Amino acid sequence: MAVPPRFHPVVPAPYASVPFRVLSVAPPNVGGVTTTVPHLPQQSRQPPQPLPGAPRPAPGPAADEGLARRLRALACTAPLHDLDTRKANLAGEYSVYAMAEVALAAIDLVTLNMDFDTGADHDQIVARLLPRVAAQAPSRSHSEHERVARWVLENLINVGSADRGFRAVYGTFGPDGLYIRRDYDFKLIEEVAGPGGSVYLRTTDEAVNVLVGALDTDVTSAQIAAEVKLEVLISRGRLADAQLAAEQARYRTVQYAETLRRTLEATRRNVRAVDWLRQVPDMIAEALDHVADRYRHENAILTNIRKARDEAEEPEHKRRAAELVDIVKDCIRRHTQLQSRLLEAGPLFRAEQDRQSFAAPPARAGLDLYGQLVAPLLPLPVEQASRVTDAFFARGTGLRTPGAVRVTDLVDLLLTPPAERDHLGAEMPEPDLVATPDDSRFSDEQLESALALLDLPHDAPRRLSGLLAEARRQDPDLPYLVALLAVHAASPPVGTAHRQGEPHLLFAVDDGTELDDHEFGGADLILGTALLTSGADPDG
Amino acid sequence: MITDRQDAREPGEAEAPPPPIVPADVADAARLVGFGLQPKLVPARDTEYAELVRRHREDPAFARLADAVAAGLGLIVLEVSQRAGMAVAAAEDSVFAVRMGDYARRAASDAGDRFLHGLAHLAAAALAFPRPEDLADDGYIGRITVHGVDAFVRQACRRLEERAEESGENTDPASDAPGLEAAWRVYTRRSATGATKDARRLASSTTGIIGKAVAFLVDSGFLQRTGDESGGTYRTTARYQLQVRDMAGSAAMAELLDLGVVPVGDGTATLVPAADGEAADLAAGAGLPFHTGT
Numbered sequence: 121m122a123v124p125p126r127f128h129p130v131v132p133a134p135y136a137s138v139p140f141r142v143l144s145v146a147p148p149n150v151g152g153v154t155t156t157v158p159h160l161p162q163q164s165r166q167p168p169q170p171l172p173g174a175p176r177p178a179p180g181p182a183a184d185e186g187l188a189r190r191l192r193a194l195a196c197t198a199p200l201h202d203l204d205t206r207k208a209n210l211a212g213e214y215s216v217y218a219m220a221e222v223a224l225a226a227i228d229l230v231t232l233n234m235d236f237d238t239g240a241d242h243d244q245i246v247a248r249l250l251p252r253v254a255a256q257a258p259s260r261s262h263s264e265h266e267r268v269a270r271w272v273l274e275n276l277i278n279v280g281s282a283d284r285g286f287r288a289v290y291g292t293f294g295p296d297g298l299y300i301r302r303d304y305d306f307k308l309i310e311e312v313a314g315p316g317g318s319v320y321l322r323t324t325d326e327a328v329n330v331l332v333g334a335l336d337t338d339v340t341s342a343q344i345a346a347e348v349k350l351e352v353l354i355s356r357g358r359l360a361d362a363q364l365a366a367e368q369a370r371y372r373t374v375q376y377a378e379t380l381r382r383t384l385e386a387t388r389r390n391v392r393a394v395d396w397l398r399q400v401p402d403m404i405a406e407a408l409d410h411v412a413d414r415y416r417h418e419n420a421i422l423t424n425i426r427k428a429r430d431e432a433e434e435p436e437h438k439r440r441a442a443e444l445v446d447i448v449k450d451c452i453r454r455h456t457q458l459q460s461r462l463l464e465a466g467p468l469f470r471a472e473q474d475r476q477s478f479a480a481p482p483a484r485a486g487l488d489l490y491g492q493l494v495a496p497l498l499p500l501p502v503e504q505a506s507r508v509t510d511a512f513f514a515r516g517t518g519l520r521t522p523g524a525v526r527v528t529d530l531v532d533l534l535l536t537p538p539a540e541r542d543h544l545g546a547e548m549p550e551p552d553l554v555a556t557p558d559d560s561r562f563s564d565e566q567l568e569s570a571l572a573l574l575d576l577p578h579d580a581p582r583r584l585s586g587l588l589a590e591a592r593r594q595d596p597d598l599p600y601l602v603a604l605l606a607v608h609a610a611s612p613p614v615g616t617a618h619r620q621g622e623p624h625l626l627f628a629v630d631d632g633t634e635l636d637d638h639e640f641g642g643a644d645l646i647l648g649t650a651l652l653t654s655g656a657d658p659d660g
Numbered sequence: 661m662i663t664d665r666q667d668a669r670e671p672g673e674a675e676a677p678p679p680p681i682v683p684a685d686v687a688d689a690a691r692l693v694g695f696g697l698q699p700k701l702v703p704a705r706d707t708e709y710a711e712l713v714r715r716h717r718e719d720p721a722f723a724r725l726a727d728a729v730a731a732g733l734g735l736i737v738l739e740v741s742q743r744a745g746m747a748v749a750a751a752e753d754s755v756f757a758v759r760m761g762d763y764a765r766r767a768a769s770d771a772g773d774r775f776l777h778g779l780a781h782l783a784a785a786a787l788a789f790p791r792p793e794d795l796a797d798d799g800y801i802g803r804i805t806v807h808g809v810d811a812f813v814r815q816a817c818r819r820l821e822e823r824a825e826e827s828g829e830n831t832d833p834a835s836d837a838p839g840l841e842a843a844w845r846v847y848t849r850r851s852a853t854g855a856t857k858d859a860r861r862l863a864s865s866t867t868g869i870i871g872k873a874v875a876f877l878v879d880s881g882f883l884q885r886t887g888d889e890s891g892g893t894y895r896t897t898a899r900y901q902l903q904v905r906d907m908a909g910s911a912a913m914a915e916l917l918d919l920g921v922v923p924v925g926d927g928t929a930t931l932v933p934a935a936d937g938e939a940a941d942l943a944a945g946a947g948l949p950f951h952t953g954t
Contacts, residue, residue: 283850284851284865292830301834302835303832303833307851310851311854311855313807313891319853487905487909488792489790489909492913492916493909494783494816495816496921497782498816498842498844499843501843502772502838502845503771506771506775507918509777509779509782509912512778512782512909513758513760513782514758514911515752515911516781516782516909516912517880518699518876518877518880518881518899519699519735519758522755522756
């Protein structure tokens, strides 16, 4: 009984698999056969003549380049899709969150917060993502929202991998017609060191390209295109589209600034390697021209949008235009920053040039570590390059004296009880408190009676002389306090009292009457209470 | 005891035959080598060390003895001077030599990590002595920062990447032959830094690897830490210059020549000054992406 069931599936298997294979696998197989197999002998006979009917006329990387580029661009979006696929695997119910949307928003935020020196702050990005995450699932807890935001950000960095990046595998045909699988490594958000050892986030070029949607385009031309588009849009009054274009222009601006920042950084590091006679001044002049050009352009745009903002009737249009003004202002700010960097470069070069050209000529020839070792080494395959670095490592790291242990020391060491460590630190000394003597001029009771005296009804102001006389009857010291409070009331803090919501306020007005008193001189002020809620003006 | 022997010998030094070697001389020679094995110690800080260095310079017999002791221990004497002390380097098979496997555990199993650790040391030296004159000039003190080394290598890698892109080359390596991946790609791929739970440097990042390298060089007496900015700033010592110039640079150069990368000139593999054409080529693009002509 056991034999037929075992035997049974073996027989139909080839029959079953044949139609199956034809259906699903055949198309790529057929394509592979028609392109590569007849192509090879043809090529070996007549190398320069491409096969007329071949779908791939120029063999080698050049033909596949466009395809490879698109495959790479496609790969850049994969981590975003992947987030939505993988959210099902998370412990808990997370399907309500649109992870790709959060991820794209995160890339947006990081790009906009990138500056010259630093990148975007990790916690700040998470904090700014929270409103969007919360909006997707308002009923969930705040901690869950934060967890989602962090999960997305960490996955964009790809914290789990050693490179903290992504890898996609794709295939191309080599010059010999062989199909080669290749690894494409890329990052979306990378971590860079900021001042003070902190870690900041930056979006990579790949991420910016994915975000803007303009894959594999030239930075400068894309920026110009974006700005022309903006101008046209504004002149036609289509502000909604204009804002989108302005934002794209800003992404481009950030990207351009990033390129220049890297260039300048390199310049500062290695002056010797720079052609200061032509290339660098040309480059700086070019960049300055670019900044001036952008500046003029963006100022023109700014003027236009300001006009649009002021003339706009609809509040929605007005708001859009106002946002646009902010975006363009930000662009201008970034350009100004770029310009100041460019202006610093000249003096820096001259100082370095002086330092090196006035040095004494070398006593003997030295090895050019960069030019003769590092530079030729980097293009080598890693296998060969490792031999060189190993040789350098073996002789360039110095020596270590191996530790020699005596048994007696070891026994002592092992038998010594571990030192007790106090977790709480040293004991705090009991603070010795000294009571400070009460040296107030007036007692609390005096203040109370003075305030009671000055608690006047709002419709019956009184003169200071009367109040002083009344105070003197209670306590010989009290008039001083009353006089002090009265003078203070001459300039009452109306704004503060109003903000703090106080219902009334004591005020004093000088109507020119002189005070007739044996202890005090000056004006006989009229004191009254102003009701703040009724809008009474103390000066009136 | 050193001064005793010095004083005893000095009166009749010119005419008398050299005094025979006594065990005390060997002890002094060994002590000098012992000082040399403490790389952070300099003669200026220790009078006995300074005295032994002086004797090494003035007494050829003692110098030969000390050199012999060093050689017996598997050490190569690079220089004996007041500025560097007794600068000794470990021979390849010596017990004092540092092995990559002990230095970084991952490097033993991962070819990429092994390369990155080696490259970190080479790049630190290259940035510490950027010009051939700097390596040749005994008075030169190089300054490096951890972030500076990383940025400098990244820059060089980026230039190669741009060049590869310009020529339309596909540099993505074949999946089944990781050893054929271009060296610069391994570096570019590795992230520069990364956040960790305990706010330390991510050990597998390139700044982590460079940070480890410079910390190790500090322990070797090759660098001195001068500050914390840019991931740590360091200053080179005389010993580092000697080690790079006389040991590591030439060894790496020999290996490179062995790979057939640089054509052999007049037979001297070491300290080859860059030819005029080569230097001009370097000046145009070394470490910098200013290719206005291309």
